[in-house]
Amino acid sequence: MPAAGLKCPRCGSPNIVEDDHHTQRQNVCVDCGAVVSEGALTHDVFEGSDVSYSRTTAVAKKPCLNQIKGQQQLKALCRVLRANDEIETLSSTYFAQAYEHESFLKVSLQKKECLAGCCVLVSCRQLNWPVTMGTIACLMEADIVMMGAVYQEMMKVLKVEAPLINISDVMEAHCQEYKITSLDVHEDLAEDHKDLNKRALSLVELAADAWILTGRKPVPLMMATVYLAWQSLNPNHVRIKMSLEKFCLIAKMKKNRVAAKRVGELKEVLCKLGKEIPWVTDPVTSDNVVKHVGDIVKNRFALLRRAMRSHEDALKEENQLCCEEANPSEPEDQTPYATTRNSKEAKEPGEDTESKSNQEPEPNWGKRMLFAPPCVIHPKRRRMALEGLKDVTGDEEISDSEIESYIRTPREAREFAEMQKAWESQNEEAKCE
Known part of the structure; x- marks a missing residue:
């Protein structure tokens, strides 16, 4: 049956007939035998034109489950920080670019979670929204060391720069x-938030002068300064007693x-500074020092x-007293100090060395300072190197008590006794020979 209105694209002949082939209706050219169209399955979509395999199988790339989860976590973080829509949009853009980069394709899931927080941090700093890395790590419950490494890597990959933040903006x-x-x-x-921020910022500056801020995380110190500032602005009995x-x-x-x-x-x-206020006559303690915070931060x-100056004078007086006790004005032969000194001189040199080694170590110099870094006042305990310790060669004698201390089971004790008995018998035979 001829099909009207169709021409063969190969030879241009109008002789086109309909042919049922494998239950599918086709239009075939009578002159050259070319198939003009293949029915409803392909005619509506491609209209008889040649289509590549990649076009027919192409699908839109969808984000993976971890990327979707990271975007959700990023949005939740922006909601908690009360960031505006511009920061959220910029963070999402950075996260999509960094997540698909080759540097973050084969990394752990923890680093990918940190990546979302780092994108929020960069966006906040670029758009003048003061947020610290410690705050982001605390909200995400992430390791701040890992977050710092991911932050540096992300800045290098995306080639972006973030301005440094000011402590006053963070406190506000x-x-x-x-x-x-x-x-x-x-x-x-x-x-009021303005008065609270002003007093808390003064306390932070005082903490920096007293070395409290050195090497510390900012969030606990900021909370402590806000609490003391709130108490000192109106030191009534309700605020002072509140924990x-x-x-x-x-x-x-x-x-x-x-x-x-x-x-x-x-x-x-x-308390150390409050005692130096001239017009304060009552003793300054930790219970009433908040009443004098205004005068302390002002001066x-x-x-x-x-x-x-007072601390240096006290140290001088203490040194003078120690010198007077060590060098009394009485004759040397009539003082108990001279007797003890002579008795020490009569000792042998070996005994004097042993007494020096048994003395307590000198006190930490941070204890003598009025203000010092926390790592100096409370240092970590380290193992003291033993003086005169000989190198272990393996030829040292091992006592029986030391060997028995390593034996744990009855079988080991029995085997050890048998080996010791055999060793003694061998020594006796060697002596007889």
Whole structure:
């Protein structure tokens, strides 16, 4: 049956007939036998034209499950940080570019999770939203060392730069997270965020002068300064008696477990400076030092100089007393010190060396300083190298008690006894010969 209106694309002949081939209707040219169209399966889509295999099988690339999970975690992190839509969009763009890069294709799942936090951190810093890496690591419950390595790698891969943040901007953003305005809490507990940020920032600067900030994570110290600033701005009996844990509960903040230790360190520094205030007659203790925080931060440079001078004078007096005790004015032959000294001189040189080695080590120099880094005041204990320790050659004699200390089971004890008996019999035979 001829098909009207069709021409053969090969020879141009209008002689086209319909032919049923394998239950599918086809239009075939009578002159050259070419198939003009193959029915409804291909005519509607390709209209009889030649189509490559790649076009017919091409599908859109979909993100993997880990990438989708990372995008969701990125959005949740932006919601927690109260970041705007611009930061969220830029973070998603960076994450999509870095995730598909060859440097992050064959890495662990922990590094891919850190990658989402690093993208948020870069976007926040570029768009002037102050956030620290410690905050991101705390929210994601990630290792800050691994996050730092991923952050540096991501900056190199994407070829982006992030400006350094200022501590004042970070403190301002941190203070705004505390719900202690008049709309949130009672009037006696309410405080303005600007006044709170100003006082907390002064305490952070004081902590830097007293070496408390050295080598420490910022989040616990910021929480401690905000707590002391809130107490000192209105030191009534309600605020003074309120603990850090209850303050965080009222302010709807999660308490940091190290912040309480930083509060104690800050109070210790404040007490040292509060004692140097001339117009304060009552003794300054950790319980009432918050009442004098305003005067301390206002005159902290003068108080630091006075405290250092007083500490140096106290050390001089202590050294003078020690010298007077060591060198009394009485004759040497009539003092008990001379007797003990003569008795020491009469000792042998070996005994004197043993007494020196048994003496206690000298106290840490950080204990004598008024303000010193925490790593100096509380150093890590290290094994002391033993003087005169001989090298082990393997030819040393081993006592029976030391050998028996390594024996654990009855079988081992029995085997050891048999070997010892055999060894003694061999020695006796050798002597007889």
